Amino acid sequence: MAQGHSERNLAMVDMYAGGGTLSAIGEKFGVTQERVRQILAKQGAVTAEDARRVRREARADELFEAVRRFLDEYREVLTEMAASGVPRTEVEARFRLLIPAVPAAIVREGLSQAGILFNVDVQEFKFSEAVIESAVWFALARELDLAVAPATAVRQLDVAAATELTEVLQSEGLDPDVVANILLSVEAAKAYAAANLGVGLSAQRYNAQRSKILIELGFQSRQGSAPWPPTSQTVMKRLGAGAWADALIGIGLTPDKRGRQRGLLVFNETQYTQAVSGFLDFASRTGQPQSFEMYGKWVDQEERAGRHWPAPASVRLRFGNWMNAKRSAVAVDSESTKGRRLARNAAASEAAIALHQAQSEIDELFGQLATSSAVESRPIIDSFIRTHAQEFEFRRRGWLRAAVEADPTAVSRRLNDVKLPAKQRALLEANPPNISGVLTDMYIDRLANPRDAGGWLRPGAQAELDAIPDETVLRYNVLREIRNFMVHNSTEARERLRSRLDELAEIDPRFELKQHLSSRVLIMWLQGSDARRLRLIVDCVPAIWRAMVVAETIADN
Structure with missing residues (x-):
């Protein structure tokens, strides 16, 4: 028995010398901490300070190894987040929420040892x-x-x-x-x-x-x-x-009207579009990429030649993004050159091309959302809705003009309308008829209902547009007003959007929005229920183009 206790006591001494605590030793051998202390004192074990030192060294070795493994796995991710402006506090929070198995101490020590510089303006990123x-x-x-x-x-x-x-x-x-x-x-x-x-x-x-x-x-x-x-x-x-x-x-608040409009202190609206148009022409002639970065280089080159254009950042701020800037310039260019296109061929392909593009863009949108967080998805949705509605309006203008130019009976049909405004009648009675003077962007955009072609289409083609379901029209009205609200965010835009939502909610309760209407609330609401509302709203565009594909086919025969 004494021999057994002797072996046990020596084992306790070894465990204590190796950094074991009194509590851990007592638990292992089934005795109290006080009894462990007595046995260690009797056996002449190492001092408490020595034992603590051993434990500190052991913990340091464990920490070093754990930090090494952490950095081996996440160093590249940490570097990318720091470069993109994510503050240190948010990095720690992400690991705490997503990978709780990694102790916070390991994350903090890893960030310290990595030598990565994080954005010092923590407040800018601290709050949602x-x-x-x-x-x-x-x-x-x-x-x-x-x-x-x-x-x-x-x-x-x-x-x-x-x-x-x-x-x-x-x-x-x-x-x-x-x-x-x-x-x-x-x-x-x-x-x-x-x-x-x-x-x-x-x-x-x-x-x-x-x-x-x-x-x-x-x-x-x-x-x-x-x-x-x-x-x-x-x-x-x-x-x-x-x-x-x-x-x-x-x-949802009203700014002080005394403030100036941003980005227009030096250049006016037309000059912004001219700048992008001039760059696109330069890129086409020289074989350069039509990228945002290349636009900046072109501006610098023009500056040295004494020609001044809006800076890249101002262009992006003015149009929202580079894609919108290019589309705006292309729209102006196409308007000035539309007389040179082949009307019948354009009419025969306009809707089919637009349908394919709209569906592809929607598929790409939801592919992006599937791999993005809720916060990352918000600017994606904002940008898509703006361009989706704008692209439809732009292509619809081209579609109607091409359809009219391809139909030799269109002008006479409009002249037979006794309600035709006198100004339009005068333009159409000119020799040759001034069709472009009537089919202006403003005129076509005022035909807000996608069923409304202004009386320019043959009855059979118009019947296809008339068959567009009421719900599709209501969803398009909501899409259009969401775009206007996101662009202008005025009291009038908010009220119009609220009215369109109420109309749609009468036949589909999923579109009832009871919260205070702001841009952030709107996008979060569209994201809800697996973005089902967003899908239903943006899908109205391909649905309308399908009807227009059939309509243009009938108009061409």
């Missing part, structure tokens, strides 16, 4: 768009001294946005009652803005309110921190592409 938007609403509520209305807030609360804000405020150490009062104030401001048109908040007044809020919440003395509410610069960058007015418009 919903949290930043809530800051503006809260500042507005404070400025107007709005009374909170719990019943109204419960009825209209954007739960997803409120949850994001709550998590941020709780992480700052605020009590639930304080958080609840902030949420109630946010909803009060939204309700007030919805009921009172023209409500706005300047960046200067926002900053004044922010300073007061930081003091009241106890955040003003935190050196080096980035507390909520964010700065006005962050609001402008994240919600308005650098412009305070656009940030306000994006969330």
